[in-house]
Structures are given as structure tokens and as C-alpha cells.
Amino acid sequence: MNKGNTRNTRAFSVALAVACLGSAAAIARGETAAESEVRTRSRGVAAAEERLDVDAVMPFWAEDAVVHFAGAAPLVGRDSIRKMYADAFPKLKSFRGETTDVHVSSSGDLAWETGRTFSTRAQPPDAPASSGKYLLVWRKDADGVWRIAACAATANPNP
16 A cells, blocks of 8 residues: 555544544434534534624524524624624634533424524623523524524523
8 A cells, every 4th residue: 555545544544433432422422313413503603703703603504594683673684684793703802602501393394493602792802701601402404404494582681
């Protein structure tokens, strides 16, 4: 076997081992394949939000998604949600979401996720950190991809 094939085989073996370990960890937690898929999508949207990247966030949302914030009119549709992110991200120094739980319906096409958020405004420079909580409803669309269909989020009281 030449050096290039050995390197490719070794890289494939490492990738396979990582994939198997991830699957084994999910099985050990009693996680279904659907729960694992939703958690993977959740980590993806959280990473895009943490980077404050509007374009990277949007593919995670369903076309007909709805967002509810306390005291505000619902945001309906991907265009409204894009505008929300485009308006909010420049005002933030940091944003992070943290999943606390995921449940998949018995039908296997809906899931709900609960979690916490942590953010800091960009201005004033010494703005205090704030936190909140959220509920996401994930829907497995016709193309087999899990997307956020609904979100409700509230801020925690300031200490």
C-alpha cells in the first residue's frame, strides 16, 4: 500500500471511529436517531447564532415559522425572522444558546427543545449579561430535514 492510500485509510478509520463513538454515546443516553438528528441541528443553529451570522442561521428555520416574544406581536415567516436577526445581531456583543432537553413526538415528525440563552449587548461597553429561556418546536419537513417551526422566548428577570 502506498503512502497516500495509508493516509486516506487512516483518516477514514479515524472518521469512522468518531462517528461510532458519537452514535454509541447517543445509544448509551437512550437517545433515538430522531433525537440525535434534532440535537445535531440544534448545535448547528446555536453555533451560527453564537457567531452572530444571519445567513448561517436562516436555513434552520421553516418557511412558515413563527416566533413569540413576551409583549410583542408574533413574527411570522422566514423573512420576518431574518429581519429580527439582522436587527438584533449588530446590537449584541455575544449570544449563546444552551439546550436543556429534547423530546421527539411518537409520530417522529415533530420535536420540542427547551433551553437557556445568555447574551451581552454591545452598548454600553459595560453592559451586564442577561439570560433567558426558550421553547423551540422542530418539524421534519417533506425533504427529511428538521427545521424550527416555532419559537417562544422570554428574558429572565435581572438580578
